Amino acid sequence: MKVPNHIAIILDGNGRWAKRRGMPRSYGHIVGCNNLEKMCDEICEMGVKYLTVYAFSTENWKRSADEVKVLMNLFRKYLRRVEMKAHKNRMKVRIIGDPSALAPDLQEEIREVEEASADYDQMYFQIALNYGGRDEIERAVTRIAEDASNGKLPEGRVTGEIFERYLDTAGIPDPDLLIRTSGEQRISNFLLWQLAYTEFYFTDVAWPDFHKQDLIEAIEKYNGRDRRFGNAK
Ligand code: FPP
Numbered sequence: 001m002k003v004p005n006h007i008a009i010i011l012d013g014n015g016r017w018a019k020r021r022g023m024p025r026s027y028g029h030i031v032g033c034n035n036l037e038k039m040c041d042e043i044c045e046m047g048v049k050y051l052t053v054y055a056f057s058t059e060n061w062k063r064s065a066d067e068v069k070v071l072m073n074l075f076r077k078y079l080r081r082v083e084m085k086a087h088k089n090r091m092k093v094r095i096i097g098d099p100s101a102l103a104p105d106l107q108e109e110i111r112e113v114e115e116a117s118a119d120y121d122q123m124y125f126q127i128a129l130n131y132g133g134r135d136e137i138e139r140a141v142t143r144i145a146e147d148a149s150n151g152k153l154p155e156g157r158v159t160g161e162i163f164e165r166y167l168d169t170a171g172i173p174d175p176d177l178l179i180r181t182s183g184e185q186r187i188s189n190f191l192l193w194q195l196a197y198t199e200f201y202f203t204d205v206a207w208p209d210f211h212k213q214d215l216i217e218a219i220e221k222y223n224g225r226d227r228r229f230g231n232a233k
Contacts, residue, residue, distance in 0.1 A: 001216070002223055004176035006050035007043065008198070010190055011036065013182025013206030026070040031208040033074050037081065040125065042212045044089045050124045050172060052096070054190050058132030061101075072106065075129060079109040082125075083116050090122035096168035097131030098139065124172065131168070133192030140166035169194055177222045179215075181207045199225055 011032060018028030036053065043051050056071060063071075086093050095110045102110075110129075143166050147153045153162070164170060174194045178187070183204045187195060201218045203210070 001219060003046050003048050003219055004222060005048070006052070006173055006175045006177075007048055008052040008054075008175035008178045008191060008195070010054045010178070010180040010188065011207045012180055012184055014208060016182065017206035017208045025067060028206075028208060029071060029074055033078055035208050035210065037078075037085065039210070039212075039215070040082075040085065040091075041089070042215065044091065044123045046215075048123070050126070050175075052126035052128065052169075052172075052175060052191070054128045054131065054188075056097075056129050056131070057189060058098070058130060058135050059189065061130075072103065076106060076109060079106075079113050082127075083113045086113065086117035086120060086125075090120040091117060092120045092124050093117045094124070094126050094172075095129050096126050096136070097129045098135060099130065101130050126169065126172065128190070131190070133187075133189045135189075136168050137193065139168075164193075167193060174198060177201060177218065179203070179218050181205055181210050 014028030014032040015025040016028070017031070018025050021027075040051065055075065060071070061068060082093055085091065093113050095114065099107050099110055140163065144153065144158055144163070148158075169191070174196070175191065175198045178190075178195060178198045179201045180187075181203055183202070185200075185202045187200075191198075199222050201221055203214065203218065205214050
């Protein structure tokens with residue numbers, strides 16, 4: 001089976017999954033987090049080079065204070081574990097999004113894991129934390145305007161190639177396949193620029209139940225499609 005070079009995943013449905021079991025939403029996030037660890041290994045073993053996951057959006061701050069707290073604590077623990085995984089899988093970890101709104105200790109964890117894994121190139125794992133596609137574009141345009149006024153950018157048209165250098169995903173190829181779990185069929189402000197030519201795969205399976213076989217199905221569907229654009233141009 002030919003695997004896509006870059007898979008992006010919107011990890012959705014943790015809350016509903018837990019509710020169906022009469023459990024609090026936080027339980028769904030814990031199981032979802034464990035599943036991400038497992039799936040990250042599976043995806044690495046399958047030979048996928050780039051994996052990008054949507055863990056916390058700029059809109060997710062609107063959730064209850066309790067739920068935000070649970071998620072932040074989960075990220076804290078997870079980032080420590082992901083560092084071990086980075087060494088095991090020789091995986092370079094990058095957090096995309098705006099870290100400035102995160103707690104200082106979380107920002108420190110991010111710096112640490114990025115630094116510890118900076119030289120790996122077996123796999124590239126991007127975690128979107130406090131990420132929004134529009135926010136990313138606003139931040140990029142702001143920096144472009146600054147550099148233009150400081151004379152750091154050549155005069156004239158800001159090409160796509162220049163623009164991409166200012167995105168959080170600079171240097172990372174666009175996703176070939178986007179998977180969204182749990183039934184919703186929208187992109188919810190994820191990678192707005194980068195998904196221009198990406199194939200979308202939507203499944204009703206909730207993230208905590210999404211395992212290797214579900215991934216294989218998604219990849220088989222993807223392989224059956226006629227890719228005429230984007231990376232397959
Ligand atoms: C969507 O489920 C999930 C999230 C908002 C958080 C995703 C987080 C994890 C999978 C936890 C671990 C991730 C990392 C990187 C540590 P939802 O709450 O929107 O579910 P619902 O749509 O059923 O309400």
